[in-house]
Amino acid sequence: NAGVTQTPKFRILKIGQSMTLQCTQDMNHNYMYWYRQDPGMGLKLIYYSVGAGITDKGEVPNGYNVSRSTTEDFPLRLELAAPSQTSVYFCASTPGGGHYGYTFGSGTRLTVV
Amino acid sequence: AQSVTQLDSHVSVSEGTPVLLRCNYSSSYSPSLFWYVQHPNKGLQLLLKYTSAATLVKGINGFEAEFKKSETSFHLTKPSAHMSDAAEYFCVVSAPGGATNKLIFGTGTLLAVQP
Numbered sequence: 761n762a763g764v765t766q767t768p769k770f771r772i773l774k775i776g777q778s779m780t781l782q783c784t785q786d787m788n789h790n791y792m793y794w795y796r797q798d799p800g801m802g803l804k805l806i807y808y809s810v811g812a813g814i815t816d817k818g819e820v821p822n823g824y825n826v827s828r829s830t831t832e833d834f835p836l837r838l839e840l841a842a843p844s845q846t847s848v849y850f851c852a853s854t855p856g857g858g859h860y861g862y863t864f865g866s867g868t869r870l871t872v873v
Numbered sequence: 874a875q876s877v878t879q880l881d882s883h884v885s886v887s888e889g890t891p892v893l894l895r896c897n898y899s900s901s902y903s904p905s906l907f908w909y910v911q912h913p914n915k916g917l918q919l920l921l922k923y924t925s926a927a928t929l930v931k932g933i934n935g936f937e938a939e940f941k942k943s944e945t946s947f948h949l950t951k952p953s954a955h956m957s958d959a960a961e962y963f964c965v966v967s968a969p970g971g972a973t974n975k976l977i978f979g980t981g982t983l984l985a986v987q988p
Contacts, residue, residue: 791974800882802963802978810974818975850916854974861907861967862976866916 762786766851766865773841773872781836781868783851791854792834793818793862794826796847803850809834841872875900877964879979887987892936892951894982896964899945906947907965907976908938917963923947934958959986 767782785792790811795803805818809828823845825837834853838845848869852862880895898904908920921932928940934957938949947964964979 793975795978800980802980805975808975856974860974861905861919861922861965862917864909864917 764851764853764863764865766849766868768868769866770869771871773838773870775841775843775872777841778837778839779841779870781838781849781851781870783834783836783865784832785834785851785853785863786832787853787855787863788831789853789855789863790831791856792828793852793854794824794834794836795850795852796820797850797867798847806836806849838870843872846870846872875902875904875966875977877906877966877977877979879962879964879982881982882980883983883985885985885987886954888956889953892949892954892958892984894949894962894964894984896947896949896979897945898947898964898966900966905967906938906940907967908932908936908947908949909963909965910960911963911981912960920949920962954984954986956986956988959984 764785793808794806797803804820807826809815812831815826848867850867851865854860854862876899878897906923909917910920911917921930923930923940931937936951961981961983965976967976
């Protein structure tokens with residue numbers, strides 16, 4: 761099994777550009793999450809989804825959008841990139857139940873210049 | 874509300890000496906607790922988890938953690954550090970029974986291992 765796959769691994773964007781970070785999981789997990797990781801700050805939740813067609817905001821949703829049309833895919837959209845969005849982004853999934861923990865993707869390192 | 878506090882942002886040990894990474898939690902419910910490890914420029918890997926079974930939890934690579942409800946702590950230990958243990962470690966809490974299964978992350982402890 762591939763687990764959670766994120767693409768791209770690295771990207772440099774100019775201010776005002778847009779892009780989509782892709783996340784796919786092949787474990788049939790209902791719950792999927794997007795986090796951003798900044799130095800010394802741990803991981804902050806951007807958006808999450810509890811199943812296909814259902815999404816909700818996390819702690820830091822401003823400047824981002826998501827969709828969940830299938831169980832497998834949970835893309836994260838940046839519409840107008842800003843330097844404050846320079847970060848490492850992680851996608852994660854879990855089958856459900858807080859005791860499972862998450863399976864994480866390998867991350868996307870985004871720089872906005 | 875749930876939260877975790879990692880008491881040390883940086884820990885440095887010598888190879889072959891014990892490791893102790895400290896974590897305190899706050900939870901209104903009986904929590905599930907996790908330790909994740911992140912090696913440089915890598916994703917996060919689950920080290921171990923506590924889910925209300927045995928209070929002493931054994932994980933991968935010789936790590937273990939003890940759940941102490943009276944102290945609201947879940948410290949991570951290893952008897953003998955190896956150079957490959959150098960990484961960042963995150964203590965994480967989840968409240969069971971919630972509809973969203975969100976995990977709350979600590980701010981991380983960077984472990985350095987000196988030769």
